[in-house]
Amino acid sequence: MPELARELPIVLAMVAATVLVHMLGLMGLTQLTRLHIDHFRTPWLTADRLLVPLTMVTGLFLLHGVEVLAYAATYMAVGMTQHLEAAVYVSVSAYSTAGWTGVTISHDWRVLAAFESLNGMLLIGWSTAFLFQNLYRILIDEDDHPLPAGAIARKRAKPQQAGSATPSPRPSRSGRGAP
Numbered sequence: 385m386p387e388l389a390r391e392l393p394i395v396l397a398m399v400a401a402t403v404l405v406h407m408l409g410l411m412g413l414t415q416l417t418r419l420h421i422d423h424f425r426t427p428w429l430t431a432d433r434l435l436v437p438l439t440m441v442t443g444l445f446l447l448h449g450v451e452v453l454a455y456a457a458t459y460m461a462v463g464m465t466q467h468l469e470a471a472v473y474v475s476v477s478a479y480s481t482a483g484w485t486g487v488t489i490s491h492d493w494r495v496l497a498a499f500e501s502l503n504g505m506l507l508i509g510w511s512t513a514f515l516f517q518n519l520y521r522i523l524i525d526e527d528d529h530p531l532p533a534g535a536i537a538r539k540r541a542k543p544q545q546a547g548s549a550t551p552s553p554r555p556s557r558s559g560r561g562a563p
Contacts, residue, residue, distance in 0.1 A: 387492045395499045398458060402451045406507050409447040410514050413440055417518065437519055444511045451507065452479050455500050464493040479504030 417436060426432055455478070456471035465471040470487045477484040478500040489497055526533065 388495060391493060391495050394458065394462070395496055398455060398496070399499065399503050402454060402503055402507060405451060405454070406447060406510065409443070409450075410510075413443045413447075413514075414518070416443065417522070421522065433523065436522065440515055440518065444515060448479070448504075448507065448511070451504075452476055455479065458496070459493070462493055462496075464490045464496070475500065480508075481505055 417440065420432075420436060420439070426435075452472065452475045455475040456468065459465050459471040459474060460468065465474060465487065473484070474487050474489060474497060476482070477486075478497045481501045481504060483501075
């Protein structure tokens with residue numbers, strides 16, 4: 385238990401730090417994309433359609449690299465590993481949830497590596513959502529989308545006119561179903 389009491393504050397600090405770094409990094413990538421769109425657009429649409437996604441993906445890769453290195457530095461600082469290569473290896477395997485076990489992890493710090501896996505999974509998911517949302521926003525014009533909007537959506541019921549009585553699909557005062 386004393387190891388866990390020493391480990392949990394470090395876990396919380398690392399999660400908070402990486403979430404903050406990630407948020408600031410995504411904001412920076414958004415501003416970089418905005419800067420490109422406002423000032424550096426090329427006359428060739430194909431070049432812009434290549435440069436913007438490439439910049440976003442490269443930026444996300446670098447952002448995750450900074451977060452992995454922060455965990456690796458933490459592993460070295462707490463004495464979990466002795467060499468930078470081993471610390472980066474453990475951090476990448478935990479962060480990416482690959483779980484390679486080529487390096488022995490100290491028993492005292494395995495909860496930190498486990499939480500890095502959870503943290504990495506969430507941050508990678510956040511990056512994926514960011515990438516798809518932003519690329520969709522800047523690359524797709526709704527009129528040019530290859531699929532028709534609402535093609536398989538459920539049709540909405542027409543609003544009821546005042547005074548028309550429609551029986552409820554559930555028994556009165558049954559206590560079941562949606563109100």
